[in-house]
Amino acid sequence: MGGVLDGVDQRTKLAGHNRFELLLFKLGRRQRFGINVFKVQEVIQCPPLTQIPNSHYVIRGVAHLRGKTIPVLDLSMAIGMRPLSSEEGGYVIVTEYNRSIQGFLVASVDRIINIGWEQVKAPPTGAGRESYLTAVTDVDGELIEVIDVEKVMKEVIGGREEAAAETIDQEVSGMNDHVLIVDDSSVARNQIKRVCEQIGLDCTVLKDGLEAWEHLSQLVADGVRIQDRYAMIISDVEMPRMDGYTLATKIKSDPAMRDIYLILHTSLSGVFNTAMVQKVGANEFLAKFDPDSLLTAIQKQLKQHHGFN
Incomplete structure (x- = not known):
């Protein structure tokens, strides 16, 4: 076999x-x-x-x-x-x-x-x-x-659901930014949402890449600047109808969306993902599920989003 x-x-x-x-x-x-x-x-x-x-x-x-x-x-x-x-x-x-x-x-x-x-x-x-x-x-x-x-x-196996308190950066906590979460697993969606809520982020949660693409396309059609609506997108890779690699490729190929910060957050592991992040244009790859690493990556992007040094 x-x-x-x-x-x-x-x-x-x-x-x-x-x-x-x-x-x-x-x-x-x-x-x-x-x-x-x-x-x-x-x-x-x-x-x-x-x-x-x-x-x-x-x-x-x-x-x-x-x-x-x-x-x-x-x-x-x-x-x-x-x-x-x-x-x-x-x-x-x-x-x-x-x-x-x-x-x-x-x-x-x-x-x-x-x-x-x-x-x-x-x-x-x-x-x-x-x-x-x-x-x-x-x-x-x-x-x-x-x-x-x-x-x-x-x-x-279990595991910790929230990031450690010492991981929270008070400089970006409570800014009421908005994050788009895309994942077909209800467990994964809730895990990411809990970490985001630790620093007061609002979350829109969608179940697959196609639903996310249609949502983003409608926002653009309505004249909404994606970066003004969302500070970042956190997307799974394995999803029905449209996977995260394809979603990333479509977002980064669209002039109205390409500047949005996109994190691919997946249980798929290995060096393969590093090459794929570069190929599809995603900004970062994170292996699931480490709440401290996830929160650190989120806070790093929030600082860039708001122009912090």
């Missing part, structure tokens, strides 16, 4: 063209789920796991891989389905999210598909696992569910 993840350089060419590759897998016998290939380091047959006392109930144990010890989460349990049977073996999808490496135990791994983000939609209202879905897409007449991994990670 490792060979299916070869050719990363070729896959990077998809970014910025509103396309990506989705690794399909199963948690049971029928329903297929998906995860972005760029978040996957490798796929292995489930190795022997070492149990950890008092760990979260969805953590099946830790695996020792190439000198590293990583937690392995039962992804089926994490989204409210039945536990995967240890007798069935299964596979571990080793991923990097939010500056950490972990494995997700799944029943089986299917294949990788190349699709456009415009084919990915918000989950239907009333879906049984709605709270754990960030998107859905149709593949060969079957509905593929994309799991909100940020929600899973928050519930299992």
Whole structure:
């Protein structure tokens, strides 16, 4: 299965063209789920796991891989389905999210598909696992569910939600600036919003790149100067309908919008993102989720926005 993840350089060419590759897998016998290939380091047959006392109930144990010890989460349990049977073996999808490496135990791994983000939609209202879905897409007449991994990670791993008090810069706190937040994960939107509110920022929150692009285009059509409305835009990369790389490319190619400060804030990690920030014209890349780093970046831009030294 490792060979299916070869050719990363070729896959990077998809970014910025509103396309990506989705690794399909199963948690049971029928329903297929998906995860972005760029978040996957490798796929292995489930190795022997070492149990950890008092760990979260969805953590099946830790695996020792190439000198590293990583937690392995039962992804089926994490989204409210039945536990995967240890007798069935299964596979571990080793991923990097939010500056950490972990494995997700799944029943089986299917294949990788190349699709456009415009084919990915918000989950239907009333879906049984709605709270754990960030998107859905149709593949060969079957509905593929994309799991909100940020929600899973928050519930299992936890983490600090607000920046440390000593990070707050009183020089820019309480200025009532306005920030546009674009992210398909409700967990991520709320995390960013909480950090912004620590220094009194107003927030407009949108769910994907297309919604943000239509919003910004309407403001321009109404004669609004984008920099007067927003001090900055903080956008995710992986989003249904239009991804953050494509949104950044469109904003920075539009004379009426190109001067707005744009931060790409994503759980996708690695040096690849540094190159992509330059390619699409974004001003900064931040890996999720470090509230201190996020607030520091926000305050730095606010000082520039107001002409502080």
